[in-house]
Amino acid sequence: MLLTSSSFKRNVRRKLEDPSLQRNMKRFGGRFVEARAAVMTEVDNLEEIRVAAAAIRDRSLANLDSYLVEFEAQAQARGTQVHWAETAQDVNRILIEIARTNGVRKIVKSKSMVSEESGLNDAVAAAGMQAIETDLGEYILQLAEEPPSHIIAPAIHKSVEEVAELFSEKHHTPRQTDIPALCREAREQLRPHFLSADMGISGGNFLIAETGSVVIVTNEGNGRMVTTLPRIHVAITGIEKVLPTLNDFSTVVRLLTRSATGQSITNYVSMLTGPRQEGDHDGPEQSHIILVDSGRSRLLGTELQQALRCIRCGACMNHCPVYQNIGGHAYGWVYPGPIGAVLTPSYVGLENALDLPQASTLCGACQVVCPVKIPLPELMRVLREKSFSQGLRPWHERWSIVLWRTAASHPRLYAGLTRLAVRLLRRLGGKDRLLHRLPGLDGWTEGRDMPAPSGQTFRELYRKRKS
């Protein structure tokens, strides 16, 4: 996927001034937030499950190598071919190789964020094959030629009216705004593709080491079609998604669907364990899995390893007041919101996504709802420390911080400087005691006044009162 995280500030400005995006984000507003809050009341020991889920994910990551080897052995024993992709380019290369070897011309895809990392659809098209997205949101975006803006609700930035317009234009059908009718229209368009595709690509929410299964958790049913109808199924997922046992999965899935869409369970939970066996009614002739590293293993053993616990529920972005206002596209890559602010710099390089770890007030709303207790504000701070110590932040920011630290470490110097500053600012504040413009603080004064100080510091006044 095209990386635009380095122009984050420009993206933000554009998104804040985009009336239709703003309207759509407001409409989306708290829907997932409210649904999550409501469904969590079903669970009386939520905190215990969160602790258990975090521990399961930590255990998986601490022994990632051995669980992956176990997964590979189990998957192979059941006839799945396991491929290892070190980089995003490897993902595309391996997939195209499998497709070419088997004479594939048409591919149907259910949702896979990992395939967005490598821009798989473009690579497939360049190789002369057709890949059709079948998740409704992804299908809409493929028609609109846009990237996803949310990891579980990829087209959340679009309104029904915009989708109606798009369908009418691309399908050459009469415009209709009734949602069930639009779904039916998409279904009619997609059905022939399901039936004629040679290959199905899915993501994988989890890998189960003890059985060699890929688990996908979905709502629309397209996942079942993609993984069972075509003669070849390829699952693409990150190496961090492994869970030791089915029992572990049963704990984690209780939190995944509730945290994501506010559902007790999704419509479909599919365990894919190898190709069609003798006596099976359906299933692919070949089953493949591509296990993707692409920057993940670099985080192991560092403070950022905790980010790999992520089970991709999207609760952090749903609850993030920054995401709620700017939407997912502004973040400039596959993963938006707080988890994206940590993963994007980690995967594509901090220098290519410098503003993302700064794009948070550290309000902590994400950490409170994260089902696997990822300390997201702390991880953003870790990345801020890296930026600061590697000299990647603008010079004026670094100097102001060093100046403040130096002054605040020397109380007499600090007293002198602050006496001066408050007097100056008091004067600049004028009669209405508001600073409308402050050189160097344009970021503040462009949209807000700065209430002026009263002219003397508390410590001065206190000393006078005492004497």
Add this chain to the structure above:
Amino acid sequence: MQVGLFVTCLVDLMRPRIGFATLKLLERAGCTVVVPPQQTCCGQPGFNSGDRESGRAMALRFLADFEAFEYVVAPSGSCTGMIRCHYAELFPEDSALQARLNALSARTYELTQFLVDVLHLERVDSTFAGSCTYHDSCSGLRELGIKKQPRALIAGIPSAELHEMDKPEICCGFGGTFSIKLGDIATRMADNKCQDILSTGADAIVGGDLGCLLNIEGRLRRLGDQHTRVLHVAEVLAGPEPEGD
């Protein structure tokens, strides 16, 4: 009971009357309050900007200024959160120092937390009159669990009314240096907060952190609202001071 007052850099520089209101509340509650004159800042602006050294230097400064006190009180959930949740972790190499910082952190409180949870104060004597709405600042709410304390104290003021706004727990967009680095987003978040505040029709927006209050006030005034009062909870609880200091 001897209390060290950590006035915080923002209150010290921007709105000293909050410091005096805090002093008055603590003294009325029977505390002997001392203001160590050497105090400066908790270090959060630098720490959150990625300068760990700011955090470490200010943690040591705080320790030198306040270790002697039985309790430390600050009129800010954010600075208290910095002290309680982050100081000790800044010195992983020195467990003795960590122990001292942990001990000091454990007796450092945000103002309303101290009044309600430590002093078990049920009501304050305040002449504040009017309706207000309360914004829950993020650090106080999520790092320290402050939610009921300020509301309980405001409820005890006979002439005050509290009207809850929609989403009082959502961030106002301040976030320290975030409010300058990403001013566009901060302004939009402040704007949303202002709309929620104005919808209550309250005379005053009250909160426990001056940073958030400056952000909210700055946006309200820019929007042309000159009458909604923006007050720190200490000012409401101590009763309004005459304007001008």
